[in-house]
Amino acid sequence: MDDNKLVPEEAESPAAICCASCGIAEVDDITLKKCDACDLVRYCGDKCQREHLSQHDPSCKKRAAELREEILFKQPESSHLGDCPICFLPHPVNKPRAVKSCCSQTICVGCDYANVLTNCEQMMCPFCRHPKPKNKEEVKCNTTKRVAASDPVALNYIGQRHYREGDYGTAFKFWTKTAALKLGNADAHYNLSILYRGGKGVEKDERKKLYHLEEAAIGGHAKARHYLAYYEWTNGRFDRAVKHLIIAARLGCGDSIKRLRTSYVDGLVSKEEFAMALRAHHAAVDAAKSPQRDAAATAVAAGKIKRM
Incomplete structure (x- = not known):
């Protein structure tokens, strides 16, 4: 047996965490707060932070910019639309969906259409079971209550x-x-x-x-991400634009994958980058499909129901 494995790892000493200005350590009743912008240093109070500002400011701004870049180009787990609370499938990007004034829940067209078929005589919200508003005044009343909350x-x-x-x-x-x-x-x-x-x-x-x-x-707003790509592209920052396009495509944005395809043909995007984005795009689109949603789309196209 390796004797080194028997030696417990030493925890970080509280004395090693000190105020960047006066040097006081975070021990006993002394609590230090991190710099909100860069998360690099700690201070025992506002006075020390102000006194240390001239020394810390350059490195703080640099680190804050780096952190911002890390956050900006991190792939969101899902689009800002989230999942339908009824079928728990992700909402597709740039597709119609129903927002209920009674509970502010966003219902996919498939579940909303299924609710129409099963409760055609007594229409209720498929989520909270609140009666469907009869007119615009009731919608306004429901919305006013939600705004107050x-x-x-x-x-x-x-x-x-x-x-x-x-x-x-x-x-x-x-x-x-x-x-x-x-x-x-x-x-x-x-x-x-x-x-x-x-x-x-x-x-x-x-x-x-x-x-x-x-x-x-x-x-997770795919359209905003696509517009950021357009902005970077028009300003000649192609690497940043491609990053934005890949993230948006992975969320299911059709416009972004089209732009990536064109860029790949023009030699501005590598085969590996395009293939990765294309696979992720197809996965995102397929994850948002369901027989109910297909049936709703068919009904809308046939004019059986109004566009939701």
Whole structure:
């Protein structure tokens, strides 16, 4: 038996964790806080952090930028749409789906269509079993209740309604509130990027537009990721553009895989990169398929039901 295996690993000494400014160690009742931006150093208080700022600032900004890049180009586990709460299959990218005003749940077309077939006489929400709204006033009433509860889906919906009406200032207020909620909201960030891009309700701001596009992309918004790729491509940063396209394609974005295919033909993307992205894209698309969803699509195409 190896004697070295009998020696327990030494834990990191608390004395090794010291304030970067005054050198006091994190022992007993002394608690240090990390620099929020770079996570490289610790301080015993705000005073020490301010005094050390001039020395730490260059390395902090560099590390913060590196961390941002790591987060930005990390492949999301799924798109921001998530899964249907009824069939638990992922929502397909850029496909219709039903958002229920009663509970703010996003139901796939397959489950919504199945609910129509089984409860045609007494229509209820397939998730919360709330009666289907009879008119726009009931939809508005349901949405108002969800907004009062700070529901991000309802807040985003109200913002979209004001945007369609041309009230960009109010849309900005609702989307800003939605984006600020815990874990944020990819749709709200994407919508805010549109406002900053066009200067609607706000002054045009390229930096803020990119920030919100990146936040949406980090949250799994495939369309935002595709637009980031377009931005990088037009600015000659092809490596970054390809990274964005691959991530979006792996989420199931059809436009991104088409662009990657063209880039592969033009010799801008390697065979290995394109093959990997194509396999992942097909897997994402196939994972979102079901007989119910196919039946719903057929019914819509035949005019048997309205587009959901």
